[in-house]
Amino acid sequence: MIVEQRDYHVFTGKLGQLVKLYETEGIELQQSILGNLLGVFTTDVGALSTYTSLWGYDSYAQREERRAQLQAEPRWQEFLAKIQPLIHTQQNRILIPTSFSPIR
Secondary structure (H helix, E strand, O other), rough: OEEEEEEEEEEEOOHHHHHHHHHHHHHHHHHHHOEEEEEEOOOOOOOOOOEEEEEEEOOOOHHHHHHHHHHHHHHHHHHHHHHHHHHEEEEEEEEEOOOOOOOO
């Protein structure tokens, strides 16, 4: 398994709006296509105004396939148009579990 960590740093004061949009419009659609949602978080210490999601995939190829499906979905494109003005920066990382990780 690989884990994709997606961090979105939003403009100051806009985190609540982004979280609400994901909760009411985005996460159900995203999860229906991407599948294995491991968790969604905001920050309390460190880089504030950050929204982080963790997604699990069997392989990098599966991730590529599902991300392509999501990007091809018109409803997702409509959702992106709503959240993109709130996002300042984005960072994605692929995490590979160690042999002793509880998630493998």
